[in-house]
Amino acid sequence: MNITEEYIQTISPTSTAFNAGKKLxxxxxxxxxxxxxxxxxGELKGSGKKPYKTQIxxxxxxxxxxCPSRQFPCKHGIALMLLYVGLEGKIEETEEPEWxxxxxxxxxxxxxxxxxxxxxxxxxxVKKNNNKLRTExxxxxxxxxxxxxxxxxxxxxxxxxxxxxxxxxKKIAALSKRMIDAKATRLSAWVxxxxxxxxxxxxxxxxxxxxxxxxxxxxxKTFNNYDQLSxxxxxxxxxxxxxxxxxxxxxxxxxAESVEDHWLVVGQETSEREGITTQxxxxxxxxxxxxxxxxxxxxxxxxxxxxxxxxxxFEGALKFFPSITPLRAVVSKQKLSxxxxxxxxxxxxxxxxxxxxxxxxxxxxPWELEQLVCLESVQLVLQKKENVVCDTFQNYITIxxxxxxxxxxxxxxxxxxxxxxxxxxxxxxxxxxxxxFHQHKYLKL
Amino acid sequence: MWKxxxxxxxxxxxxxxxxxxxxxxxxxxxxxxxxxxxxxNYFLMALSLGxxxxxxxxxxxxxxxxxxxxxxxxxxxxxxxxxELIFSRINNLDTSFTKTKLIHLWLDCIINEGQIxxxxxxxxxxxxxxxxxxxxxxxxTKVLSKNSLKACVQFHQINNNWIQQPISEEEWYTGKMxxxxxxxxxLLEEDVLKAIALLEETWHQETLNSKVSLLNSxxxxxxxxxxxxLEDLYNGEYKFIETEKEKRREGRAxxxxxxxMFPSSKLSQExxxxxxxxxxxxxxxxxxxxxxxxxxxxxDGFWNEKNMLQKYGLGTDGFMAHHxxxxxxxxxxYFIQYISFxxxxxxxxxxxxxxxxxxxxxxxxxxxxxxxxxxxxxxxxELTHKVKFNKTKxxxxxxxxxxxxxxxxxxxxxxxxxxxSSEGIEDLIIKNNIYNTTIDLICNYGSxxxxxxxxxxxxxxxxxxxxxxxxKWNYRNSTDALGLILSKDLLGELExxxxxxxxxxxxxxxxxxxxxxSLQVWKNKIYIPIKEVIEIRALLEEEKEFVTK
Numbered sequence: 001m002n003i004t005e006e007y008i009q010t011i012s013p014t015s016t017a018f019n020a021g022k023k024l025x026x027x028x029x030x031x032x033x034x035x036x037x038x039x040x041x042g043e044l045k046g047s048g049k050k051p052y053k054t055q056i057x058x059x060x061x062x063x064x065x066x067c068p069s070r071q072f073p074c075k076h077g078i079a080l081m082l083l084y085v086g087l088e089g090k091i092e093e094t095e096e097p098e099w100x101x102x103x104x105x106x107x108x109x110x111x112x113x114x115x116x117x118x119x120x121x122x123x124x125x126v127k128k129n130n131n132k133l134r135t136e137x138x139x140x141x142x143x144x145x146x147x148x149x150x151x152x153x154x155x156x157x158x159x160x161x162x163x164x165x166x167x168x169x170k171k172i173a174a175l176s177k178r179m180i181d182a183k184a185t186r187l188s189a190w191v192x193x194x195x196x197x198x199x200x201x202x203x204x205x206x207x208x209x210x211x212x213x214x215x216x217x218x219x220x221k222t223f224n225n226y227d228q229l230s231x232x233x234x235x236x237x238x239x240x241x242x243x244x245x246x247x248x249x250x251x252x253x254x255x256a257e258s259v260e261d262h263w264l265v266v267g268q269e270t271s272e273r274e275g276i277t278t279q280x281x282x283x284x285x286x287x288x289x290x291x292x293x294x295x296x297x298x299x300x301x302x303x304x305x306x307x308x309x310x311x312x313x314f315e316g317a318l319k320f321f322p323s324i325t326p327l328r329a330v331v332s333k334q335k336l337s338x339x340x341x342x343x344x345x346x347x348x349x350x351x352x353x354x355x356x357x358x359x360x361x362x363x364x365x366p367w368e369l370e371q372l373v374c375l376e377s378v379q380l381v382l383q384k385k386e387n388v389v390c391d392t393f394q395n396y397i398t399i400x401x402x403x404x405x406x407x408x409x410x411x412x413x414x415x416x417x418x419x420x421x422x423x424x425x426x427x428x429x430x431x432x433x434x435x436x437f438h439q440h441k442y443l444k445l
Numbered sequence: 446m447w448k449x450x451x452x453x454x455x456x457x458x459x460x461x462x463x464x465x466x467x468x469x470x471x472x473x474x475x476x477x478x479x480x481x482x483x484x485x486n487y488f489l490m491a492l493s494l495g496x497x498x499x500x501x502x503x504x505x506x507x508x509x510x511x512x513x514x515x516x517x518x519x520x521x522x523x524x525x526x527x528x529e530l531i532f533s534r535i536n537n538l539d540t541s542f543t544k545t546k547l548i549h550l551w552l553d554c555i556i557n558e559g560q561i562x563x564x565x566x567x568x569x570x571x572x573x574x575x576x577x578x579x580x581x582x583x584x585x586t587k588v589l590s591k592n593s594l595k596a597c598v599q600f601h602q603i604n605n606n607w608i609q610q611p612i613s614e615e616e617w618y619t620g621k622m623x624x625x626x627x628x629x630x631x632l633l634e635e636d637v638l639k640a641i642a643l644l645e646e647t648w649h650q651e652t653l654n655s656k657v658s659l660l661n662s663x664x665x666x667x668x669x670x671x672x673x674x675l676e677d678l679y680n681g682e683y684k685f686i687e688t689e690k691e692k693r694r695e696g697r698a699x700x701x702x703x704x705x706m707f708p709s710s711k712l713s714q715e716x717x718x719x720x721x722x723x724x725x726x727x728x729x730x731x732x733x734x735x736x737x738x739x740x741x742x743x744x745d746g747f748w749n750e751k752n753m754l755q756k757y758g759l760g761t762d763g764f765m766a767h768h769x770x771x772x773x774x775x776x777x778x779y780f781i782q783y784i785s786f787x788x789x790x791x792x793x794x795x796x797x798x799x800x801x802x803x804x805x806x807x808x809x810x811x812x813x814x815x816x817x818x819x820x821x822x823x824x825x826x827e828l829t830h831k832v833k834f835n836k837t838k839x840x841x842x843x844x845x846x847x848x849x850x851x852x853x854x855x856x857x858x859x860x861x862x863x864x865x866s867s868e869g870i871e872d873l874i875i876k877n878n879i880y881n882t883t884i885d886l887i888c889n890y891g892s893x894x895x896x897x898x899x900x901x902x903x904x905x906x907x908x909x910x911x912x913x914x915x916x917k918w919n920y921r922n923s924t925d926a927l928g929l930i931l932s933k934d935l936l937g938e939l940e941x942x943x944x945x946x947x948x949x950x951x952x953x954x955x956x957x958x959x960x961x962x963s964l965q966v967w968k969n970k971i972y973i974p975i976k977e978v979i980e981i982r983a984l985l986e987e988e989k990e991f992v993t994k
Contacts, residue, residue: 045965213489379514397505409599
């Protein structure tokens with residue numbers, strides 16, 4: 001894979017860790033370092049008696065270090081990668097030392113074991129299925145009772161009026177917890193969002209509250225009609241309510257939709273809630289024009305999957321979770337990293353196409369709130385109040401208020417306000433620019 | 446339609462019901478199946494369908510302003526990858542001063558090559574320049590692409606303070622005092638006669654405050670050609686009068702300081718006439734010696750407050766009891782500071798060295814004042830000033846006398862030693878065997894060290910001195926500032942010493958732990974920082990040579 005300083009900065013747990021790693025990335029600071037076809041390693045003298053042994057699996061990206069740090073990757077891992085970048089990869093391939101070989105072998109054995117499907121007898125399979133059905137039925141009842149309460153609360157709110165919403169924080173918090181107890185975790189997030197509106201901006205929160213209510217009620221009604229839905233719709237609704245989708249099951253499922261393409265990571269976004277950080281990676285299939293969303297989670301005990309970073313382009317396959325509008329996916333095969341864009345995605349010239357596509361998506365799935373779009377010949381128009389993106393037909397979309405200023409600075413520095421090809425995220429009627437297609441390269445904004 | 450749904454939702458169905466007639470026909474058809482007696486359910490259904498209907502029908506809005514296409518074509522190429530790596534290495538160094546100095550060199554290379562720093566590195570560079578001086582900021586703006594520069598200005602990353610404005614003559618007539626002073630200082634360095642002409646032209650229009658400011662600029666850049674102009678002022682508008690304003694006295698004080706510096710001035714000559722009798726010759730068997738006899742206060746004549754005020758603008762507030770025990774000592778120190786030793790020597794028909802030695806032998810001038818944080822000698826300001834204004838051979842002699850005869854500290858030596866020319870510094874270090882002091886000076890006062898480039902021999906000697914006691918550096922600053930000054934040919938020597946250090950076996954006196962600690966100090970505090978900086982310098986030099994070729 002292509003390791004760049006920017007990528008290392010992205011995966012560093014903190015900027016302090018990155019800076020500390022940078023300080024250690026001078027070749028003279030390492031007692032030894034080396035590289036093989038599948039790994040990087042190095043020994044570095046730290047505060048302990050023995051030198052720290054740091055190793056990186058560059059095929060199926062992973063790190064290991066003998067230091068006691070809980071950060072992942074630790075500063076030594078970061079330093080080793082930076083050392084590799086600083087030397088422009090010019091580290092001669094040598095034989096792996098025993099400690100590196102052992103770890104990499106273990107990893108490849110583990111991976112091949114995971115790839116082998118375990119044979120299950122028919123009796124075991126029936127038993128497993130029965131258990132699954134029983135658990136499923138029980139959960140369904142629990143969710144249903146939770147949803148009944150939610151529907152009741154919505155009706156109460158409609159009766160007394162949403163003007164009362166700012167005074168409902170306690171009730172909202174309790175209801176959100178109730179949804180978790182009822183195992184409707186995604187609904188819990190919807191409920192929680194009522195308490196997170198900016199109540200200082202009346203016009204905005206009124207609008208947001210009504211949009212959320214409309215979507216949530218439609219979801220409740222659809223769930224109440226669960227039995228009449230097609231299996232794919234049932235699956236979609238279950239996911240929207242809070243059923244988890246198992247990555248392992250998806251990868252093992254031979255019937256799951258798999259799409260091979262040149263996949264470009266066009267953007268990443270992280271959000272943190274209650275100790276869990278979620279990273280959304282938006283991917284674009286350059287040949288198939290398929291969009292994909294890959295989720296990765298970080299807690300105090302686990303780290304993100306660092307195999308993706310914005311701007312990365314690889315040839316491989318993604319497996320999509322079943323949905324009426326399949327979007328969430330996992331990387332099932334990552335064959336080859338590509339340096340340049342060999343082909344470009346389909347660009348929309350007229351911003352109205354974005355709205356048309358949005359309408360199409362809504363027709364299929366009214367709960368699909370974010371949409372990846374590629375726009376051609378659009379210009380950045382900086383204004384005092386709000387910045388907009390304008391096409392050659394004078395149609396425009398407003399840029400999200402939350403869009404970091406740095407993104408606009410990058411765009412302006414690269415293209416001025418001349419027509420550009422960009423990728424962005426269209427949501428809530430606004431656009432978040434993610435990257436720029438610039439001379440056979442995709443540049444993160 | 447949506448508006449009325451939002452209104453009902455906010456007020457509540459108890460207070461406001463939906464006006465069905467406002468709903469679109471398609472929506473009404475869908476709602477026909479919904480029981481409208483359950484008002485809340487009916488509203489929520491209408492809201493859900495309405496939202497879906499509304500969102501599906503949205504189209505892009507038209508921009509009614511002018512969309513200006515604004516892209517400036519950039520003809521300059523981006524810097525190559527190796528230059529990006531050099532930047533990263535520089536940014537990774539320990540001390541801010543060393544980084545700044547090397548970034549200057551790095552930017553010079555890019556400017557000479559006519560290249561630009563591309564995306565995304567330019568942002569890191571701009572961030573680097575945020576807290577740096579205008580000279581560096583200005584260079585940064587020169588290596589940004591036209592669009593990047595525009596973007597940085599647009600997003601307030603860069604403002605007018607980043608660009609060094611070229612100073613023009615126009616500034617002299619219309620600019621603010623800071624601009625006028627800057628213009629005058631440049632002119633005093635480049636074209637004194639023009640400076641005098643401009644000063645004469647506008648002097649009568651200046652305020653008292655401005656005049657003092659301008660005189661201060663002249664004091665910072667004095668030259669002999671200015672003497673007639675300054676003497677006119679001294680004898681004219683700054684001549685003492687009983688009812689004079691404080692600014693007039695201040696102006697006279699500056700004028701007399703400048704005039705004393707030049708033996709051709711009348712004031713300098715008159716003053717010397719008064720000072721000469723204070724020096725007495727003592728012929729010893731082996732050598733000639735001069736002695737300075739301090740004057741006693743006179744009610745009338747030269748050595749009294751009235752005369753000092755009238756002639757030199759010296760007020761009584763300038764006397765610092767903790768520096769000088771008598772006023773006469775204070776006045777004497779003042780004259781020594783401004784009148785050149787050569788002028789003393791000429792007046793006494795002796796050698797300059799004799800005057801220097803005489804002053805260093807003077808008990809009165811050798812008095813030490815004890816401060817809470819250590820000892821500081823008096824007379825240091827006078828000497829430093831002298832060295833700074835007389836960057837000649839005599840300065841080396843003066844510093845030599847200072848090193849030989851004074852129980853100095855590093856701080857005192859720093860100012861006086863670094864004011865000498867670079868060749869002079871090297872000679873003084875070798876002659877006086879002040880290697881360790883030099884190392885301490887460079888590492889502790891890096892930002893105040895001028896551009897020096899030590900010879901290989903001196904560099905080697907200094908390196909050996911550090912290597913002799915690496916543990917000394919355990920809790921000290923990084924040595925990377927040394928890398929800026931030591932010879933580039935030292936890398937080989939550095940590697941040899943590093944090998945030696947690595948292969949050194951712990952002796953019976955030093956246990957393994959202490960040996961490891963000492964090795965780490967050598968590596969992290971000495972070997973790596975010096976090596977990094979020298980390597981970076983060498984790489985930049987290569988780039989520069991490549992450009993020249």
